[in-house]
Amino acid sequence: MDxxxxxxxxxxxxxxxTADAVRAIEEGADPLPxxxxxxxLGYADAFVAEAQGGIGLPWSDAFAIGQALGRxxxxxxxxxxxxxxALLADAGVAAPPGPIVVAEGxxxxxxxxxxxxxxxxxxxxxxxxxxxxxRLRPGDQRPLVSGALEGVLEGVLEGVLEGVxxxxxxARFAAPQPADVLLAPLQAAEMxxxxxxxxxxxxxxxxxxxxxxxxxxxFQALQQEIAxxxxxxxxxxxxxxxxxxxxxxxxxxxxACxxxxxxACAASAKLVAADAxxxxxxxxxxxxxxxxxxxxxxxxxxxxxxxxxxxxxxxAETCARRLGATLLQGEGTLLDFVRAALPSA
Amino acid sequence: xxxxxxxxxxxxxxxxxxALRAPVRAFIAEALRDMPPAQRARSWIGFDAEFxxxxxxxxxxGLTLPPRYGGAGRSxxxxxxxxxxxxxxxxxxxxxxxxxxxxxxLILRYGSEAQRQRCLPQIVRGEAFxxxxxxxxxxxxxxxGVRSRAVRTADGWRLNGRKIWTSxxxxxxxxxxxxxxxGEPKDRHQGLSxxxxxxxxxxxxxxxxxxxxxxxxxCEVLFDNVELDADALIGDEGAGWAQxxxxxxxxxxxPERIYSSMVLVDTWLAELRRHGRADAHTEAxxxxxxxxxxxxxxxxxxxxxxxxxxxQPALAxxxxxxxxxxxxxALPGWIAQALETAPQPASPALQQTLAYLTLMAPSFxxxxxxxxxxxxxVARGLGLR
Numbered sequence: 001m002d003x004x005x006x007x008x009x010x011x012x013x014x015x016x017x018t019a020d021a022v023r024a025i026e027e028g029a030d031p032l033p034x035x036x037x038x039x040x041l042g043y044a045d046a047f048v049a050e051a052q053g054g055i056g057l058p059w060s061d062a063f064a065i066g067q068a069l070g071r072x073x074x075x076x077x078x079x080x081x082x083x084x085x086a087l088l089a090d091a092g093v094a095a096p097p098g099p100i101v102v103a104e105g106x107x108x109x110x111x112x113x114x115x116x117x118x119x120x121x122x123x124x125x126x127x128x129x130x131x132x133x134x135r136l137r138p139g140d141q142r143p144l145v146s147g148a149l150e151g152v153l154e155g156v157l158e159g160v161l162e163g164v165x166x167x168x169x170x171a172r173f174a175a176p177q178p179a180d181v182l183l184a185p186l187q188a189a190e191m192x193x194x195x196x197x198x199x200x201x202x203x204x205x206x207x208x209x210x211x212x213x214x215x216x217x218x219f220q221a222l223q224q225e226i227a228x229x230x231x232x233x234x235x236x237x238x239x240x241x242x243x244x245x246x247x248x249x250x251x252x253x254x255x256a257c258x259x260x261x262x263x264a265c266a267a268s269a270k271l272v273a274a275d276a277x278x279x280x281x282x283x284x285x286x287x288x289x290x291x292x293x294x295x296x297x298x299x300x301x302x303x304x305x306x307x308x309x310x311x312x313x314x315x316a317e318t319c320a321r322r323l324g325a326t327l328l329q330g331e332g333t334l335l336d337f338v339r340a341a342l343p344s345a
Numbered sequence: 346x347x348x349x350x351x352x353x354x355x356x357x358x359x360x361x362x363x364a365l366r367a368p369v370r371a372f373i374a375e376a377l378r379d380m381p382p383a384q385r386a387r388s389w390i391g392f393d394a395e396f397x398x399x400x401x402x403x404x405x406x407g408l409t410l411p412p413r414y415g416g417a418g419r420s421x422x423x424x425x426x427x428x429x430x431x432x433x434x435x436x437x438x439x440x441x442x443x444x445x446x447x448x449x450x451l452i453l454r455y456g457s458e459a460q461r462q463r464c465l466p467q468i469v470r471g472e473a474f475x476x477x478x479x480x481x482x483x484x485x486x487x488x489x490g491v492r493s494r495a496v497r498t499a500d501g502w503r504l505n506g507r508k509i510w511t512s513x514x515x516x517x518x519x520x521x522x523x524x525x526x527x528g529e530p531k532d533r534h535q536g537l538s539x540x541x542x543x544x545x546x547x548x549x550x551x552x553x554x555x556x557x558x559x560x561x562x563x564c565e566v567l568f569d570n571v572e573l574d575a576d577a578l579i580g581d582e583g584a585g586w587a588q589x590x591x592x593x594x595x596x597x598x599x600p601e602r603i604y605s606s607m608v609l610v611d612t613w614l615a616e617l618r619r620h621g622r623a624d625a626h627t628e629a630x631x632x633x634x635x636x637x638x639x640x641x642x643x644x645x646x647x648x649x650x651x652x653x654x655x656x657q658p659a660l661a662x663x664x665x666x667x668x669x670x671x672x673x674x675a676l677p678g679w680i681a682q683a684l685e686t687a688p689q690p691a692s693p694a695l696q697q698t699l700a701y702l703t704l705m706a707p708s709f710x711x712x713x714x715x716x717x718x719x720x721x722x723v724a725r726g727l728g729l730r
Contacts, residue, residue: 203727223724224717230727231664238353238647239640268636275633321625323632328623333611334638335433335604342639344646345355 005055009068012041017072019298025075026301028144031114035099038078045095047086054089063189063241070193073301075145077101077111079186084119087126091173096128103149104179108312110305112136112147117170122157126175129156133167141308180314181263185243187309188269192240194302195233195273195280201299202226202284205291222287229283236276242342243269264326264341267319274316277306350726351661355643356650362422369430372403377434382612383697385435388605389442389712390562392516394474397440401471406445410453414465421652425600425645432604433611439513439562444468444475447595448521452541455580455588460541464519478508478522478542478566479589485510486718489533489586493524493568495540501575502526502540504568512712514564515551520544523589526582537585539592540577547571557704590659596713598652598662600645602669603638605709606676609698610634613680613691620689627683634679637672641665660726667719670710677702 016037025031038044046065048054057065066079077099084100098116103109112118113136118129133156139146156169206217206226216222243266281303285292292299310316327337376396377385384391400406408424410416417423431438449468452460467473484490493506508514508522520542528536544551548571553561580588614631617623623631644665651658677699684691684699691699710716724730 203729206729217729220721223729224720226727226729227667227720227723230723231668234351234353234644234664235637235640235668238355238643239636241355242640242643267632268639271632271636272640275637317629320629320632320636323635324623324628324630325632327614327631327635328617328628331618333433334607334614334635335429337635338639338642342635342643343357344639344643345357 005057005061006064006068008041009043009065012037013068013072013074017074019073019301022073022075022301023295025114026142026145026304031076031099031145035076035078035114038076043078044081044099045085045089046082048089052089054085062186063192063243066186066189067193067196067237067240070190070195070305071197073194073197073298073305074190075111075142076114079190080111080183081115083182083186084117087119087175088128088171091126091171093128093171093173096130096170100128102179102183104313106149106151108139108146108148108308110139110142110146110308110312112149113138113143114145118149120152121175121179124175125172127157127172128170130167130170133169139308140311141304146308178263180318181266183312184266184270184314184319185240187312188236188240188243188266188273191273191277191306191309192233192237194305195236195277198280198284198299198302198306199226199230199233201302202229202287205288209289216287225283226287229280229287232276232280232283236273236280239269239272239276242344264323267314267322268342270314271316271319271323274310274319277310281306351658351664352651353644353647353661353664354650356646358422358426358646358649359420362420362426365419365423365426366430368403369405369427370434372400372405373430373434373436377436380435380437381697382435382608382694383701385437386606386608386698386701387560388432388435388438388608389601390439390512390560391435391437392439392513392562393437394440394471394516396437397474398471400441401469404469406441406471407449407465407469408445410449410465410469414453414461415469416465421649422646425649429600429604429642432601433607435608440474440516441468441471443477443512443517444473444519446599446601447477447592448475448519450595451521451539451588451592452579454591455539455584456541457576459576460579464541467518473519474513474517476511476514476517476520476544476564477592478511478514478520478524480510481507482509486715488523488589489537490530491523491525491537492530493522495524495526495538495573497526498572500572502573502577504540504542504571504573506568508566508568510554510563511566512563514544514566515553515561517544520566521579521592523585526578526585534586536583537589538582539579539585539588540573541579542568542571542573542577546573558701591657593714594657594659594662597666597719598648598658600642600649601713602666602709603641603645603672605670605673606702606706609680609695609702610676612695612698613684616689616692616695627687630679630683634672634676641669641672644668660722663714663719663722663726666713667710667716667723670716673709674706677706 045054046057050056081100085095088095100117101115102119104121120127133153135151136147407416408419412418495502495504526538548569550567552565648658
């Protein structure tokens with residue numbers, strides 16, 4: 001990825017998505033200023049072709065963007081919006097302004113309550129639904145930002161309300177791939193970034209906090225635990241990089257190249273990231289002690305996000321079953337499967 | 346991203362190196378055709394001199410050594426391909442393994458030209474087997490405390506002392522030993538040197554120690570006034586600590602630390618396929634094993650790429666070894682649990698493989714540096730110590 005672009009994003013995030021700003025939005029502050037700052041730099045159209053007004057980044061850059069967003073626990077669904085806008089642009093549909101989340105079926109959707117639209121996969125089609133058409137309940141981890149989709153207002157999907165009010169469906173087009181296959185590498189990238197932040201917070205706290213007359217990080221028991229935390233972050237980061245967002249093509253033209261291997265890489269990325277997150281957070285909290293479960297401390301921002309991603313589709317268990325079923329259906333050894341379906345680069 | 350002292354940049358194995366896989370695989374399939382999985386699961390400690398010599402005839406020992414010493418001059422990627430095929434299949438590599446993995450690179454880097462000429466071609470032919478004399482009765486993880494001592498004589502060195510847990514000392518031709526050549530144990534890293542010991546010399550007694558499963562592979566080695574030539578010294582006198590640290594980096598940086606339980610996984614997988622169906626828990630377990638293995642393998646390939654660029658990925662290797670042995674050790678327990686409620690009983694071959702690995706898995710995080718030592722290295726890399 002172009003260094004200037006990622007540096008620009010990092011600078012924006014450092015300035016605008018501070019822990020206080022993130023916390024304020026999660027407590028109900030207006031997300032629009034932060035959203036507009038990101039949108040004005042073009043990141044919501046990162047993967048839309050230049051000819052169509054976007055930056056035209058390749059999908060593989062989703063990892064770097066996601067990692068940068070995850071590091072600050074960016075509270076808004078920017079990467080999901082970038083995915084949705086790329087899908088819409090590919091289908092020749094004008095994107096509505098504001099955040100868009102992407103999902104299939106019902107259940108928890110990070111950022112659902114701050115999104116203007118949901119790009120919803122149903123019956124092999126993408127359906128662009130305005131937020132007003134949705135029945136939802138507040139998210140379990142971030143009730144004012146995220147939500148769980150419980151249904152769609154009666155009549156919307158049948159087109160009865162078409163053109164009647166702002167709750168009408170805005171577009172409908174072919175959706176060859178499951179939504180969660182597209183989402184998994186994005187979630188894994190953000191989780192990897194968030195886990196890196198968890199490690200940084202833990203290292204800083206271990207160096208700063210003193211007990212028994214010395215920094216707690218100088219105690220071997222904690223050093224060993226923090227080493228495990230670092231290893232889990234490295235493992236999750238590698239799996240996320242191999243999520244091969246670049247291999248998961250967007251849209252109609254590339255539908256034919258969507259294959260099992262790509263779904264496998266996506267599943268592997270999310271699975272490893274989710275498992276690593278559970279273990280890493282347990283260690284981070286153990287090192288931090290009580291401060292780690294306070295509202296004011298930044299670890300909580302990451303803990304909420306990581307746990308929210310863990311339960312967002314596809315869950316780790318879903319990913320594990322998909323991978324396992326694919327492995328069982330095939331032939332050859334585990335190494336054969338790994339080499340073919342989950343390559344090292 | 347802030348700078349971290351370790352990196353794992355995804356790397357693909359170049360096609361020319363990947364091309365080695367098919368012939369290696371065919372060779373292994375033929376050589377291991379009648380070997381039951383419980384035997385293959387021994388792999389690292391499976392000693393088969395004829396197998397090693399046959400590998401040598403193929404040019405597959407000392408793959409990365411320069412051609413002038415009989416090596417193939419291949420890349421770290423080629424060695425990765427060869428190694429992962431051997432280990433994943435459970436080939437009996439013990440005879441040549443240590444020489445190939447660490448003694449030969451050590452001698453190439455630190456040895457004299459005469460030592461290289463003497464040892465490397467023999468290693469490459471699968472005719473010289475090596476063991477590593479590091480641990481002693483009072484010196485395990487605290488390697489700097491070695492007490493075996495060599496003193497200079499008119500003709501060379503006189504060695505006295507004891508090594509223990511030395512794998513394959515009873516079948517090896519040479520030992521590369523870390524010994525004290527000056528000072529006292531309290532001098533720690535000062536005064537240590539590495540010696541190349543011909544195990545046929547008078548005064549050397551080797552006693553195999555039976556392991557928990559009844560196998561004999563590790564040994565106690567006693568040195569009683571063993572006279573060694575002057576050129577037994579590898580590298581510089583007193584530089585033993587730096588050299589042994591470099592040697593351990595060779596030991597820790599390959600794909601060795603992922604595949605120790607792979608024969609068990611593949612045997613179980615084959616039975617599941619024969620039975621035709623698996624429950625949700627089993628499917629998920631298989632998926633977890635695949636995903637974890639894939640991420641670890643990618644980290645391992647990334648290290649091969651660093652080696653290929655001439656870098657020294659010692660810290661990154663510690664990450665992979667700790668993560669890898671954790672997976673290797675978890676696998677027997679996971680599979681045992683799945684089998685407890687399996688609708689079909691496991692075959693005797695699978696049960697024997699499981700029983701063997703259940704007992705031996707604890708060794709996976711001992712050999713080449715314990716889990717706690719490795720985590721200490723990682724903690725140092727993190728700036729905690």
